[in-house]
Amino acid sequence: MSTKNKILDAADVLFADKGFNGTSLREITSQANVNLAAVNYHFGSKKELIKSVMSRYMDELSPQLESALLLICQAKRKPTLHEVFSAFIEPLLSLNEFKENGTSTFLQLLGRGYTDSQGFLRWFLTTQYPDVFTNFTKAVKKAYPELSTEEMFWRLHFTMGTIVFTMSSSEALIDIAQNDFDNKLDIAGVIERVIPYVSAGVAAPISPL
Amino acid sequence: MSTKNKILDAADVLFADKGFNGTSLREITSQANVNLAAVNYHFGSKKELIKSVMSRYMDELSPQLESALLLICQAKRKPTLHEVFSAFIEPLLSLNEFKENGTSTFLQLLGRGYTDSQGFLRWFLTTQYPDVFTNFTKAVKKAYPELSTEEMFWRLHFTMGTIVFTMSSSEALIDIAQNDFDNKLDIAGVIERVIPYVSAGVAAPISPL
């Protein structure tokens, strides 16, 4: 395997586990059995390495999400919110073929990106992959047209928070759940449980304020 | 004002803004106009300072939450989930009297604690303030007794994610919302909007799986 990919794989796992700021290049390179300077040689800087780690996922995910959401938008029938959110399941789980535990790692990274690094990753994603957001918004609007744009803005961000936050600590939560309920559960199981939740949240009746 | 409090106030703001790992003791002490060594003199270590910052909020909040939730648990009438979640509003907003923008700072810190520092803060809160969790669980169970303990476990963590994540980026979100919809909104407004969302999420019908 190439040095570049060895670095990406090691960084991927470590970033997800300890955050971007919390992971040093020395940890990454020693985990990857690679010289320290290799990161700067192949990627230029730590910041560019972070972007590369995220891009590897987004380039795989983005077209799949786009086609799944477009299918909903172009259908004649009015979709349910449950269907809209379910459109994410298959593309997300497909990351596991592309890399072991790819789904959870990606969602963990997403969570890191929101809290670490003061929002530079949010900027990176919304500017580099804007279609995902616009298609998703369209699909939700089709499923729940009575929702005002502003109300939808908030509810989608609530949803983003639910997903990202849950997944970024999914490992710990699954551990707790397994101890307390000895119920075998994996990342797909968590997704199965979170979708009814966010669907109901977005579908909540409009409060009169 | 005492050196100890000057440090706590400065740390409070900086931790919320840049995270625990992202804030150095030198930033804190220079912001507080205090000698660098004062942190280790008064608190012992950075980790203990973090605990002190959180305790200051929790000691104020915990008894208020306890009595509000107990009121619901001991009432004869079955509460709605909306009422259960609303029990948090007043105690949280009361933090603003105790400190300017205390509500948002506290929730930001909570969000930081979940993602920074690999869960040591979660351990600290659940062991030091367990009553909040148990009372909350009881109240929810009273409002929605059909929900299994396991299902509730997950939905409460989803809710925690929604709240914490939203609030930890509430400043940025309020900015965006104000630009896009020129609708004046503050932290209380965000809370008003998130409660119907999480209520509906927790109240979602139990999926057959």
Place this chain on the structure above:
DNA sequence: CGCTATTTTAAACGCCTGTTTAAATTCACA
């Protein structure tokens, strides 16, 4: 093979981190 370009390597750079030290200062109380 020999040469060029690519990649790897060890070492050092300057800077920042949390913590500790010991001296200087301030404070409280007899």
Place this chain on the structure above:
DNA sequence: TGTGAATTTAAACAGGCGTTTAAAATAGCG
């Protein structure tokens, strides 16, 4: 006012950080 304790201070500590450098090793190709 004098004395001992509490606090503040400047300085240094050891160690980690991302990045850079220049030499060494490797690879691809005429």
